[in-house]
Amino acid sequence: MGTAGHARRSCLAVPGSSTKMLDKAQGLPADQVFLDLEDAVAPLAKPDARKNIVAALSTGDWTGKARVVRVNDLTTPWTYQDVIEVVEGAGADLDAIMLPKVQDAAHVQWLDLTLTQLEKSLGLPVGGIGIEAQIENARGAST
Numbered sequence: 001m002g003t004a005g006h007a008r009r010s011c012l013a014v015p016g017s018s019t020k021m022l023d024k025a026q027g028l029p030a031d032q033v034f035l036d037l038e039d040a041v042a043p044l045a046k047p048d049a050r051k052n053i054v055a056a057l058s059t060g061d062w063t064g065k066a067r068v069v070r071v072n073d074l075t076t077p078w079t080y081q082d083v084i085e086v087v088e089g090a091g092a093d094l095d096a097i098m099l100p101k102v103q104d105a106a107h108v109q110w111l112d113l114t115l116t117q118l119e120k121s122l123g124l125p126v127g128g129i130g131i132e133a134q135i136e137n138a139r140g141a142s143t
Contacts, residue, residue, distance in 0.1 A: 015040035016049030016069075022056040032066040037082050038073065038100050046078050054089030066095045068132060073101035074110065083111065087118045087129065096130035108133050 012030035014021050016037050025033050035056065041049045053069055071082035083097060099111050111131055119126045 013040065013070075016053040017041045017045040019052050019056075022052055022060070026056075026060045026062060026065075030065060032068060033062065034068040034070050034098055036070045037078070037086075038070050043078075046072070046082075050082060050085045050089075053086060057086075057090035057093040062093075067093060068096045068098050069094060070098035070100060070134075073099070074107045075101070075103075080114075083114055084118070087115065088122065091118065091122055091124050091129060094129055096132050098132040098134060100134040101136050102133045 010030045011032040014025045016035050035053045069086050072078040
């Protein structure tokens with residue numbers, strides 16, 4: 001179920017570094033889950049967290065939940081690999097990518113172009129994976 005027509009009254013944040021919490025989240029009543037690679041995950045844990053999220057999306061039962069992954073923001077060295085690994089590994093089981101700390105329209109444009117290329121190369125419907133941009137300050141709101 002895509003995020004477009006999905007009521008999202010409750011959103012559950014789940015750290016990608018915890019397989020226990022990823023498993024538990026599947027049974028909890030929430031309209032949306034966002035599996036986190038950003039603030040909830042220490043730098044050295046990020047590579048394993050990506051693998052945990054791909055496995056949880058690919059094999060888990062997320063029925064009735066919009067499935068979103070929050071990647072790291074574009075000022076970090078992790079964003080590109082976050083997007084590539086998650087979409088290549090579980091793109092068919094993903095509703096949206098959440099991009100935090102958006103400072104400029106170019107950030108969203110980068111993610112859109114990258115997702116489009118991935119969707120085409122993987123045979124997924126172009127535009128099927130949505131983008132949720134998190135604007136966290138006045139600079140981001142003015143772009």
